Amino acid sequence: VRQPLELLSAKPGMMTLSSSRIAVVRPTPVRRDGLSAHSGRRLSAAQPISRSPRAGQVSDTVQIVAANGGKNGASAASARRACPPRGGSSWPSAMMPRGSRAVQARADADDCLPIVYPPTVDTDADDILEVARHGIEAGPDVERKRGNCYGCGVSLQTDFPEVSGFVPPEEYETKRVHRQLFGQMLCLRCADLSHGRMVNAVAGQGGARLSKGLITPVQLRDQLTHIRERKVLVVKVVDVTDFHGSFLNKVRDVVGGNPILLVLTKVDLLPPGTDMDALREWVEEEVVGKRRLTLAGVVCVSGRSGEGMQQAVGAMFTSRKGRDVYVLGSANVGKSTFIRAALKSMREQGNFYVPGKRLPTASAMPGTTLGIIPLKAFEGKGIMYDTPGVFLHHRMNSILGGDDIKRFKLGASLARFSPRCRVVGEDEDRASFAGLSLLWGPLVRVDVTEASASAGLVFFGPKGMRVTVVETASLPDPAAAAAAVAA
Numbered sequence: 001v002r003q004p005l006e007l008l009s010a011k012p013g014m015m016t017l018s019s020s021r022i023a024v025v026r027p028t029p030v031r032r033d034g035l036s037a038h039s040g041r042r043l044s045a046a047q048p049i050s051r052s053p054r055a056g057q058v059s060d061t062v063q064i065v066a067a068n069g070g071k072n073g074a075s076a077a078s079a080r081r082a083c084p085p086r087g088g089s090s091w092p093s094a095m096m097p098r099g100s101r102a103v104q105a106r107a108d109a110d111d112c113l114p115i116v117y118p119p120t121v122d123t124d125a126d127d128i129l130e131v132a133r134h135g136i137e138a139g140p141d142v143e144r145k146r147g148n149c150y151g152c153g154v155s156l157q158t159d160f161p162e163v164s165g166f167v168p169p170e171e172y173e174t175k176r177v178h179r180q181l182f183g184q185m186l187c188l189r190c191a192d193l194s195h196g197r198m199v200n201a202v203a204g205q206g207g208a209r210l211s212k213g214l215i216t217p218v219q220l221r222d223q224l225t226h227i228r229e230r231k232v233l234v235v236k237v238v239d240v241t242d243f244h245g246s247f248l249n250k251v252r253d254v255v256g257g258n259p260i261l262l263v264l265t266k267v268d269l270l271p272p273g274t275d276m277d278a279l280r281e282w283v284e285e286e287v288v289g290k291r292r293l294t295l296a297g298v299v300c301v302s303g304r305s306g307e308g309m310q311q312a313v314g315a316m317f318t319s320r321k322g323r324d325v326y327v328l329g330s331a332n333v334g335k336s337t338f339i340r341a342a343l344k345s346m347r348e349q350g351n352f353y354v355p356g357k358r359l360p361t362a363s364a365m366p367g368t369t370l371g372i373i374p375l376k377a378f379e380g381k382g383i384m385y386d387t388p389g390v391f392l393h394h395r396m397n398s399i400l401g402g403d404d405i406k407r408f409k410l411g412a413s414l415a416r417f418s419p420r421c422r423v424v425g426e427d428e429d430r431a432s433f434a435g436l437s438l439l440w441g442p443l444v445r446v447d448v449t450e451a452s453a454s455a456g457l458v459f460f461g462p463k464g465m466r467v468t469v470v471e472t473a474s475l476p477d478p479a480a481a482a483a484a485v486a487a
């Protein structure tokens with residue numbers, strides 16, 4: 001628990017949090033029919049996701065959906081600055097909640113994660129931010145050879161096994177002799193990633209320092225600059241569990257006037273019973289109504305379960321009108337998985353010219369795809385391109401290293417937590433959440449300064465992160481704690 005938090009969009013229905021500051025939670029009364037008690041307007045699509053924290057209680061509900069997202073880079077910076085170095089179970093005592101032993105014991109007993117735990121950020125905070133914001137050329141050059149890895153698109157090299165694009169020299173030579181350097185070889189990193197290992201290739205990701213062979217976020221993004229000069233269909237992939245955080249607000253700067261088909265993916269992670277029509281309606285309101293972004297369509301899919309893929313493929317065929325298709329979005333949203341599922345769906349519909357093997361690598365490590373990967377997905381000339389994800393430094397999965405992403409199961413289905421107003425270790429509920437703090441795993445702290453007696457809090461997040469209620473007064477003042485760390 002490093003810093004206070006900020007509630008970024010104090011709208012009823014759905015909110016995303018960044019690692020910044022939350023001061024007051026002001027719940028909006030919700031009528032039983034799902035309309036706002038204030039305006040009578042229909043509430044957001046998130047409304048049907050959770051009706052009330054407890055059966056029969058419908059009013060005054062605040063929902064917080066997903067722990068990642070948000071926009072506040074400055075506070076992410078200070079949060080990182082407040083992090084002790086790796087190996088830091090030696091979290092300074094000033095940062096520990098008073099009575100944290102009791103909390104810890106209870107947490108262990110409940111099989112929770114430790115409540116006070118520094119993410120293992122192995123970095124100098126200023127380095128990461130410089131890289132994330134301005135991009136600094138990555139360390140010593142690695143001489144890369146002709147040919148690309150079909151999994152991640154990076155050009156091949158035969159000298160540094162620990163760097164992306166490595167293939168053994170003998171294998172490279174054989175393929176070169178047979179003129180099979182393009183679309184035929186998988187680099188060692190991709191093989192590792194597809195076996196579940198979290199191998200990073202991007203400077204700044206999880207605090208990785210600039211070093212040999214790491215690619216910078218700017219180098220990745222620069223590969224997208226030609227898209228606005230071409231006439232193409234853009235498939236913009238957004239992670240439904242982190243809608244605002246993964247949205248890429250400046251998409252028009254990247255794609256120019258090209259038509260955009262919006263794909264909301266990972267819908268399998270939403271709680272059962274989520275109303276997809278309401279979700280789509282809410283998204284259209286967010287995107288077309290508020291951001292004035294013209295869209296060719298909105299589809300909700302799961303690249304993992306295949307749900308919605310037929311509609312997505314249909315929408316793509318209708319909207320592309322002979323153009324090539326670029327699939328883009330922020331890092332780790334599920335672009336490569338979407339492409340794999342789209343190609344599978346096309347093959348199932350009898351399009352056997354679509355490749356069935358040597359497909360882009362998908363993995364839980366942000367920065368899996370490092371180069372543009374062309375795929376012959378359409379009969380005739382049409383090409384579908386997988387692209388490197390755009391790194392957004394505020395996203396939780398950019399801040400955390402690969403091991404912690406795995407440990408907190410950030411990509412796992414959203415579990416629902418409806419904590420009672422009961423402080424850990426006490427026998428009775430408090431009158432309201434006012435004056436209490438909710439510790440969501442080791443990553444998020446919500447201090448509630450005002451709340452009515454009937455206000456409940458419902459959290460949707462990774463199963464590995466439990467919610468624990470403590471008194472705010474038992475926690476250190478965040479500013480003082482940060483100062484103590486700095487000292």
Ligand SMILES: Nc1nc2c(ncn2[C@@H]2O[C@H](COP(=O)(O)OP(=O)(O)OP(=O)(O)O)[C@@H](O)[C@H]2O)c(=O)[nH]1
Nearest residue numbers: 303304332333334335336337362363367368369389
């Ligand atoms: N549950 C679920 N997980 C998904 C879905 N789509 C992708 N994932 C997971 O999300 C993670 C990232 O998927 P990728 O397809 O590699 O994402 P990407 O956008 O290509 O990532 P980069 O190449 O790093 O930018 C992987 O762990 C996938 O298994 C989905 O529809 N449902």
Ligand SMILES: [Mg+2]
Nearest residue numbers: 335336368369
């Ligand atoms: Mg990818």
